[in-house]
Amino acid sequence: MDLTPAPVHDCPHVVIVGGGFGGLACAQALGSKRVRVTIIDRHNYHLFVPLLYQVATAALSPADIAEPIRKVLRRHDNVDVVMGEVSGIDVASRRVLVGSDGYIPYDRLVLATGSVYNYFGNQRWASVAPGLKTVADARRIRASVLRGLERAELTKDPDEQQPHMTSVIVGGGATGVEMAGAIAELTRCSLHRDFRNIDPTTARTILLEAGERILTPFPEELARYAHRRLEKMGVSVRVQSPVENISPGTVTVAGEVIPACTIVWAAGIRASPAASWLDVESDRLGRVPVDATLAVEGRPGVFAIGDTAAAADEDGRPLPGLAQVARQQGTYLGQALAAELESGTALPPFRFRSRGNAAVVGRSAALFDFGGHRLKGWIAWILWALVHVYLLVGFEKRLLVSIQWFWQWLTYQSGVRIISDEEVCETDAVEAAASNADDDGRGSR
């Protein structure tokens, strides 16, 4: 069944798969041009992933960083939004397959499907150690940390409390550093007066990094600063510590079995399955090779951007998997395709202009790398906050996030500390493990 929303206009049809930074920027650049645009996403919202760690650590609500795609694009009459799951691409007949029996024909196809976490062959770890890509992931991590403390509060033996109060973050990139810092602040600052039986300031947060140091994309000076700050905040940072095994409630590293209620995977990503849809050979991370115009070779009319694409800069160096890369590629491609389809102009090559790379460690501590120039500490933190508020879509979100951040800065209180019904916490396994070594009858549960 042709799912193209009616009425079908008589102009070229650009289909965009994915409503993340790249796809949305592309749709916006094509907005109100003489082309027909359909953007497909499995969710009805654009998620501002750089702040997702704040949802996972109870600082923000999902809606604060999720804007309906329809709302963002509604003033462009030529853009349709389809909420659906793409199941494949029929390159020969130029159709995107949606769901079990729907399709949408295209003249140009932009793949902006993003990435998923890479468990490097240990896919069974995924159910125990979620990554941080979706609202559901964030809610699950939030529930796991908070529920762990609730269980510890009800546990009398101090030795049994510790596993419920332990979080392990695997991967010392920007996401891992941000998660570790935010979990440490949540337990040690925000919750420290809430409990009677346990002392949340003794909660353990462990950041594991397989490599020589954390934050490898950043200069060593900034990484050392982040390392020191994390240790000061109570995070135990362990470098050269590749994970050997993950099972429900435990992480094994260097032969040591660490019992942990919350395990977060932040150790690398791979592209979503666009390459297999196109039947092209992908790189090691599953990304689709593209030329300087982001076109996929041998697949006429098909382009890939963001984490889906293995693109390189003018000097042949691979572009990093950052929101700003996806966004710039999306805007470029939208403008280039509009010019091509409206007046036959050939696509110019894409050029990436770095806006600097940032990571936040915690309260009043962030770092910026602008290539030559570097910034760290509270000035970087304020700059980080301003930039991220500015990058959010819509005035209301900016205002709400600003107020919540200001309030948290004043009071040290995270406002979204709710454990929803639906979340499944892997601590059941911790509990089961603990109760085996338990002599007061709980072992018989």
Added chain:
Amino acid sequence: MDLTPAPVHDCPHVVIVGGGFGGLACAQALGSKRVRVTIIDRHNYHLFVPLLYQVATAALSPADIAEPIRKVLRRHDNVDVVMGEVSGIDVASRRVLVGSDGYIPYDRLVLATGSVYNYFGNQRWASVAPGLKTVADARRIRASVLRGLERAELTKDPDEQQPHMTSVIVGGGATGVEMAGAIAELTRCSLHRDFRNIDPTTARTILLEAGERILTPFPEELARYAHRRLEKMGVSVRVQSPVENISPGTVTVAGEVIPACTIVWAAGIRASPAASWLDVESDRLGRVPVDATLAVEGRPGVFAIGDTAAAADEDGRPLPGLAQVARQQGTYLGQALAAELESGTALPPFRFRSRGNAAVVGRSAALFDFGGHRLKGWIAWILWALVHVYLLVGFEKRLLVSIQWFWQWLTYQSGVRIISDEEVCETDAVEAAASNADDDGRGSR
């Protein structure tokens, strides 16, 4: 296993089951008194249920109306919070049973367990037509309404679109009226420019009431006003329309089968199972009979408040199931128990003072009944908004809710239009039903 959080103080122990309006008010009144208090709830937060319909209709985020119980009570050193599921009460040994093998001993027990929806013997309708009591209910209803529109947008045949765009609310009390008004506003005002293929202003919202008129607890004049306003907003209000059957995707009333994506149950409540825990005879609505001091007869030291209790005013008229009743009873009982346990003062009888009864119909339309005095229209609406912002716990929530309401009032935009992954939408059944009558191949799915 005794779950009482350590250290165990040597003073009388009041255990409160339920962190709703009644239980929380009781704990607050007992705060910093010379008694030990433990409050048990299955959630870690107090939910401001009167605004839950705004979560269900994408106006607010769950966290805007959910405050962690620990946070509310943390300045009272004598109050412990236990997140757990009460499984029963051992009246003989004065213990509350928690989970499968935990217990908490009490000297005084306050049951404030609230109510659940009453399906009047048709419990199988519960899975199809959720009530509105929990955050999960609200998220599910929100996802159902929004996903229905997304599906309608992808459906070409107008006859097939309508079921996806139809919401039926069963029960014309305050909750039903508020839900119907808010769903109509969401579809007809907030979303009307978002779609291309469908016109959301043609979405149907049907309010079914079995009785002679809606809003029976209110004076007829106010109910007539609400009825007129709802019709003006596009809600089809049908009185004397008892529901005959509910199945996935359809509601049957007066022999007519109405296909509907979203079905909300708001047709009456019954008390949670406290009566069966106590093994006392409950009234028709499952409530525990209590005397003038809210004590349960024949169960020494046990009290019931809020929706759990069948209490009466001085004239013997039953008290309504309102937040203000629960709150006043909680405060009264906390103060009375503190006086009794500290200095042996006998409990005085409880007296309810009505603060007036309110319902909101929609934008600039609410109604207040203060007994003698009545108020309706935009003045009532502003008063309603002020009162509800004031009643929220905490300055931050008040500020965030005020801003969101003001923004929605200015822009007609609901800010929380996200469909989360987890929600299950009953429209799969609608779709299945529709595709049977469908000739383009979808029937073979």
